Amino acid sequence: MKESDSKHQNAIIGGIRGRIDDFKSRHESRIKETRYSLYLFSRSLLSMVGLLIIFCVVIVALIAPFIAHDHPIYQNVGGEIQEFWPVSVGSQLLPPSEDYWFGTDYKGRDIYSMVLYGAWKALYIGMLVVIPAAFIGILLGALAGYFGRALGEVIMRITDIFLSVPSLVLAMAIVAALGPSITNITIAMIITWWPWYTRLVFGQVLSIREKQFIEASRSVGAGHRRILFKHVIKNSLSPVVVQASSDFGYVILAAAALGWLGLGAPPDTAEWGRMISENQAHVISAWWVVTFPGLAIVITVLGFNLLGDGIRDVLDPKLRR
Amino acid sequence: MKMWEYVVRRILFIIPILIGVLAFTFVISHLVPGDPVGVYLGRMADDPIMRARIEERYHFNDPPLDQFIYYLVGVFQGDLGESLVYRNRPVAEIIMQKLPATLELVIAASIFAIPAGIYLGILSATKRNTWVDAVSRFIALIGISVPTFFLALVLQLALVSNIHLFPLDGRFPNYLDPPATITGFYLIDSAVALDIRSFFFSAYYLFLPAFALGFSIIGYILRMMRSSMLEVMSSDYVRSARAKGVAERQVIYRHALKNAFGPTLTISGLTIGGAISYTVFVERIFGWPGIGEFAVSSVEELDYAGILGFTIVVTIAFLVANLIVDILYAYIDPQVRLGG
Numbered sequence: 001m002k003e004s005d006s007k008h009q010n011a012i013i014g015g016i017r018g019r020i021d022d023f024k025s026r027h028e029s030r031i032k033e034t035r036y037s038l039y040l041f042s043r044s045l046l047s048m049v050g051l052l053i054i055f056c057v058v059i060v061a062l063i064a065p066f067i068a069h070d071h072p073i074y075q076n077v078g079g080e081i082q083e084f085w086p087v088s089v090g091s092q093l094l095p096p097s098e099d100y101w102f103g104t105d106y107k108g109r110d111i112y113s114m115v116l117y118g119a120w121k122a123l124y125i126g127m128l129v130v131i132p133a134a135f136i137g138i139l140l141g142a143l144a145g146y147f148g149r150a151l152g153e154v155i156m157r158i159t160d161i162f163l164s165v166p167s168l169v170l171a172m173a174i175v176a177a178l179g180p181s182i183t184n185i186t187i188a189m190i191i192t193w194w195p196w197y198t199r200l201v202f203g204q205v206l207s208i209r210e211k212q213f214i215e216a217s218r219s220v221g222a223g224h225r226r227i228l229f230k231h232v233i234k235n236s237l238s239p240v241v242v243q244a245s246s247d248f249g250y251v252i253l254a255a256a257a258l259g260w261l262g263l264g265a266p267p268d269t270a271e272w273g274r275m276i277s278e279n280q281a282h283v284i285s286a287w288w289v290v291t292f293p294g295l296a297i298v299i300t301v302l303g304f305n306l307l308g309d310g311i312r313d314v315l316d317p318k319l320r321r
Numbered sequence: 322m323k324m325w326e327y328v329v330r331r332i333l334f335i336i337p338i339l340i341g342v343l344a345f346t347f348v349i350s351h352l353v354p355g356d357p358v359g360v361y362l363g364r365m366a367d368d369p370i371m372r373a374r375i376e377e378r379y380h381f382n383d384p385p386l387d388q389f390i391y392y393l394v395g396v397f398q399g400d401l402g403e404s405l406v407y408r409n410r411p412v413a414e415i416i417m418q419k420l421p422a423t424l425e426l427v428i429a430a431s432i433f434a435i436p437a438g439i440y441l442g443i444l445s446a447t448k449r450n451t452w453v454d455a456v457s458r459f460i461a462l463i464g465i466s467v468p469t470f471f472l473a474l475v476l477q478l479a480l481v482s483n484i485h486l487f488p489l490d491g492r493f494p495n496y497l498d499p500p501a502t503i504t505g506f507y508l509i510d511s512a513v514a515l516d517i518r519s520f521f522f523s524a525y526y527l528f529l530p531a532f533a534l535g536f537s538i539i540g541y542i543l544r545m546m547r548s549s550m551l552e553v554m555s556s557d558y559v560r561s562a563r564a565k566g567v568a569e570r571q572v573i574y575r576h577a578l579k580n581a582f583g584p585t586l587t588i589s590g591l592t593i594g595g596a597i598s599y600t601v602f603v604e605r606i607f608g609w610p611g612i613g614e615f616a617v618s619s620v621e622e623l624d625y626a627g628i629l630g631f632t633i634v635v636t637i638a639f640l641v642a643n644l645i646v647d648i649l650y651a652y653i654d655p656q657v658r659l660g661g
Contacts, residue, residue, distance in 0.1 A: 162345075173632045177350060260470050294471035301466040
């Protein structure tokens with residue numbers, strides 16, 4: 001009884017092992033490439049610094065409620081939960097000290113706590129813009145590039161129109177029409193950002209479409225859908241990854257700019273751009289009111305730019321070996 | 322294709338794009354879900370008399386296609402609506418009056434930032450992995466990571482609030498009369514009038530805002546120039562030029578630069594578009610009386626005619642900047658016009 005059990009187990013383990021080996025041997029070249037990419041990536045100091053910065057920002061964003069000294073009140077405004085930092089009389093514009101690490105703003109609120117709470121919003125907008133924009137861009141770009149002709153022409157002309165308005169101004173016009181809020185900032189920035197990916201993928205697909213392996217796969221009877229998703233899109237992704245990682249930084253920058261204009265979070269919210277615009281009238285007498293939220297933006301964006309540069313160096317075949 | 326043919330084609334190409342942009346701005350301003358009349362009125366959305374006036378003024382009661390025709394014809398005739406912030410003055414008039422100040426700022430920023438970016442990019446590529454390269458790359462990274470509004474505030478803090486090296490804000494000292502308007506560009510006007518004092522003051526007031534605006538341009542251009550220069554420097558013809566004994570200076574500026582210049586030129590056109598939109602921050606913070614400052618006041622009051630007017634004018638400026646860049650590109654690189 002026992003013997004047969006262990007035999008049975010061995011057979012299962014053997015089966016799994018066999019399958020892993022099978023996977024390994026079938027994808028040997030890809031595994032090797034990935035491992036080499038990771039090796040190159042870990043060798044580049046700047047991209048590791050970038051990764052470290054992003055890691056820290058993510059951690060801070062997640063544990064902000066536990067390490068902040070002060071906390072916002074959440075209130076229900078018209079069915080929507082809004083963050084609100086109440087005024088604290090008597091502690092306005094205090095310089096950085098042991099109690100207030102980054103000082104206090106013109107309404108007496110602790111800037112350190114507000115900066116921590118702002119991290120999550122920045123990352124959240126970044127994620128909610130870059131991922132959908134890249135998704136739409138990849139899909140439309142691949143369709144336009146692969147099928148070409150009328151459909152491609154229409155998609156690319158629309159893309160051209162969107163690309164001919166400076167992105168910040170376009171986003172500004174859209175948010176102003178939809179009404180200021182973080183959700184509308186996200187929608188506006190998705191509308192502004194997808195054309196960049198479309199054009200990028202379109203260019204990639206045009207060259208991949210003519211490659212021999214596409215012809216080969218068509219000759220063995222693969223359908224359009226299979227070729228499009230399995231071969232064309234998969235092989236045009238690496239510049240998209242590069243673009244997306246530095247776009248995270250640009251999106252956070254643009255979101256802060258829209259917040260600065262008062263188009264994002266409502267007043268008295270801990271959002272970095274908004275904090276700067278609310279406090280900038282006092283900058284001459286109190287340097288700390290804009291410096292700390294500003295540095296938070298710079299450091300976060302810098303992290304994503306370093307990461308983007310690192311990934312570009314690793315994925316670019318010309319610089320690779 | 323001859324050069325003039327390319328130029329004409331390129332200009333004609335702008336028209337459909339402009340109509341497309343107008344169609345999009347029409348959709349977001351007239352067909353926005355909810356209350357488009359309220360969008361135009363911003364904070365005054367509940368006033369019935371104002372509502373009736375706006376409905377009448379922008380033809381909100383007509384069918385959408387008619388509305389679009391009215392809108393399109395209006396824009397091509399120079400009608401951008403009336404600004405609520407400026408007591409119903411026509412938006413087009415306000416923008417025309419404020420445009421020279423903004424253009425002066427943007428051109429000044431580009432004139433110093435683009436060559437600086439190109440030069441530092443070349444330096445960074447040719448002295449790869451030295452401290453020069455490290456410093457330039459660091460400047461570029463900071464340039465593309467710092468929000469322009471933060472940079473402007475930091476400059477004010479560092480150079481104005483403590484040591485009073487530059488004026489805090491404005492375009493010209495209050496106690497003097499600005500130069501007589503010929504072009505609206507103070508630098509040119511005072512130069513034409515041979516007024517050295519005004520010229521000096523204009524330049525002095527222009528310096529800090531232009532620097533704040535140009536800093537991010539330096540970053541983008543430096544990075545582009547560096548990477549295309551690195552690519553070209555490792556190519557075969559550069560090696561053969563070196564092999565036959567051409568001096569290094571000649572190799573860099575004669576052989577390599579010519580071929581590395583294309584992508585940087587394209588990026589320059591794009592960054593100028595960015596610079597025009599970033600005037601929003603710089604003009605507000607430095608109290609510069611241009612269209613960016615007008616846009617911020619419109620945004621603050623959610624005055625939609627003003628925002629839309631700004632969007633359209635900036636888009637036209639951006640299209641023109643890219644047109645100029647493309648024509649320059651075709652002039653430098655004949656392949657562009659022959660291929661098209």
